[in-house]
Amino acid sequence: MELINLNDICKTYTKSKQPVNVLKKISLAVNSGDFLGIVGASGSGKTTLLNIIGFLDSQSSGDYIFLNKPTNKLTKKQLAKLRTENIGFIFQNFNLINSLTALENVTLPLYYKGINKRKREAMGISALKSVGLEEKCNFYPSELSGGQCQRVAVARAVVTKPKLILADEPTGNLDSFSGETIKKLLFELNRKGHTIILITHDKEFSSLLPKTATLKDGVIKVNS
Amino acid sequence: MEKLIPTLIDGLNLGSVYALVALGYTMVYGIAKMLNFAHGDVIMVGAYTLFVCITTLHLPLWLTFIIAILVCSVLGFIVEKLAYKPLRGSSPLAVLITAIGVSYLLQNLALLFANTKYGMDKQFFSSFLNLGSLKIGNVTISGVDFLIWITTAVIMVGMMLFIKKTKTGRAMLAVSEDKGAAQLMGVNVNKTISITFIIGSALAAIASILFAAKYQFVESTMGSLFGIKAFAAAVFGGIGSIPGAVIGGVIIGIIEAFSTAFLPGSVNAASDGFAFVILIIMLVLKPTGLLGKQTTEKV
Numbered sequence A: 001m002e003l004i005n006l007n008d009i010c011k012t013y014t015k016s017k018q019p020v021n022v023l024k025k026i027s028l029a030v031n032s033g034d035f036l037g038i039v040g041a042s043g044s045g046k047t048t049l050l051n052i053i054g055f056l057d058s059q060s061s062g063d064y065i066f067l068n069k070p071t072n073k074l075t076k077k078q079l080a081k082l083r084t085e086n087i088g089f090i091f092q093n094f095n096l097i098n099s100l101t102a103l104e105n106v107t108l109p110l111y112y113k114g115i116n117k118r119k120r121e122a123m124g125i126s127a128l129k130s131v132g133l134e135e136k137c138n139f140y141p142s143e144l145s146g147g148q149c150q151r152v153a154v155a156r157a158v159v160t161k162p163k164l165i166l167a168d169e170p171t172g173n174l175d176s177f178s179g180e181t182i183k184k185l186l187f188e189l190n191r192k193g194h195t196i197i198l199i200t201h202d203k204e205f206s207s208l209l210p211k212t213a214t215l216k217d218g219v220i221k222v223n224s
Numbered sequence B: 001m002e003k004l005i006p007t008l009i010d011g012l013n014l015g016s017v018y019a020l021v022a023l024g025y026t027m028v029y030g031i032a033k034m035l036n037f038a039h040g041d042v043i044m045v046g047a048y049t050l051f052v053c054i055t056t057l058h059l060p061l062w063l064t065f066i067i068a069i070l071v072c073s074v075l076g077f078i079v080e081k082l083a084y085k086p087l088r089g090s091s092p093l094a095v096l097i098t099a100i101g102v103s104y105l106l107q108n109l110a111l112l113f114a115n116t117k118y119g120m121d122k123q124f125f126s127s128f129l130n131l132g133s134l135k136i137g138n139v140t141i142s143g144v145d146f147l148i149w150i151t152t153a154v155i156m157v158g159m160m161l162f163i164k165k166t167k168t169g170r171a172m173l174a175v176s177e178d179k180g181a182a183q184l185m186g187v188n189v190n191k192t193i194s195i196t197f198i199i200g201s202a203l204a205a206i207a208s209i210l211f212a213a214k215y216q217f218v219e220s221t222m223g224s225l226f227g228i229k230a231f232a233a234a235v236f237g238g239i240g241s242i243p244g245a246v247i248g249g250v251i252i253g254i255i256e257a258f259s260t261a262f263l264p265g266s267v268n269a270a271s272d273g274f275a276f277v278i279l280i281i282m283l284v285l286k287p288t289g290l291l292g293k294q295t296t297e298k299v
């Protein structure tokens, strides 16, 4: 099943009255169950593309079809709903909330789905278990290592069982050992059926991916 | 020496009122990242509301309190929606100047109202809340004093629990730390900011009730001095910190009471300024305030 279909997506910023074309007619299809790596030099537009895919940013022109529905005419609110229901995010800097414990961080997205407290905790604990951190439930991010923080972030991204996971350099800030753990987790999530789109600068990682696409000067080329 | 205890009581009273206003300041700063300079004026609006309800409309006291809290909450909500929300994302200076503008607007509206209706800006309440008093030795503590302290303590603890335990509270924490991440986890950022303004304004209304019960007057400019002192209290305690705001408020209230009571007449006219001297010393010694957290710069 086709999850994402991008058709001639362009993104143009205006900087000092000069248009800057960051994405030039990007066309890309991602099927349910895919694990796609996006690679390319710094500044080539990877994050911009991922933000458009995750409805965090909008394209300047072109069509984006998500789950067989055009998204052009949707309101901000509808896009936010589509996002919270279908997409989990993982970032380079983890973006955990420091004043909440690991478990509280992981269960936060569940509050907005009308799930009761007992069920939320059970789901949160099982998500933390799936990343091997069930004994760290009550630890705060400042009491966890970078690798552990990123595992909490992975648990938070998957706790709502999203169809799609978007990850922007998830191993970028980690030592190689912690990086390996995150990579293994992502492969496992993909095996369980999550579609993953991931940006990485790690050549070894991208070489293991079934499919990659290279961005260069705003133009995409799918490598197979 | 016999002035010591009454001065302390007075300081605690003033300080508790500052603390309640500081709570609103600190929450709005923490979550919307803006200094709402009009926040002090909400307490003035609350006090005028009480005055109208009690003196002119002769409403039952409980209803008066509810009306004051409602009026202030709605005011906080509207000010945020009309004045601040359109500026989200613009420069902090633009927001600050708008807040100062809102403050002047509220003051002038109140002045206009009071002058037209009562012929004078400053008005006095007849004592409307009488809760008896307690005499220990030669020290008298009134029921209103107790009410002020207990209310402030209960609200502080209540707010801490609210933030830590409830869905809205956690949304507030998330928004205050990382708006972007909060949004991605389904937190409705705009709604959370609205709720914060409503809660802050409701606390200011409670402060106005306690203040009016104790000091029994209202005037259109009372808000700006409250606002500045509450701001000092919030910064002193560590802006963003709830217990910090309360401790800061109480300390500033006590300093003010003692400087008014014990300094010679010529100096004590400047008692309003002493709080700021202490604030400046605090900021030199510990820039994040008493309980403020060191904010770790994001990579």
Ligand SMILES: Nc1ncnc2c1ncn2[C@@H]1O[C@H](COP(=O)(O)OP(=O)(O)OP(=O)(O)O)[C@@H](O)[C@H]1O
Binding pocket: A013, A014, A015, A020, A022, A040, A041, A042, A043, A044, A045, A046, A047, A048, A049
């Ligand atoms: N708001 C903006 N205004 C103007 N230009 C922008 C804006 N945001 C991004 N750009 C430009 O778009 C280009 C692509 O940025 P993007 O963040 O997508 O790169 P990237 O491929 O993710 O790079 P990196 O690997 O370093 O993260 C950059 O040249 C950047 O300067």
Ligand SMILES: [Mg+2]
Binding pocket: A046, A047, A048, A168
């Ligand atoms: Mg990037």
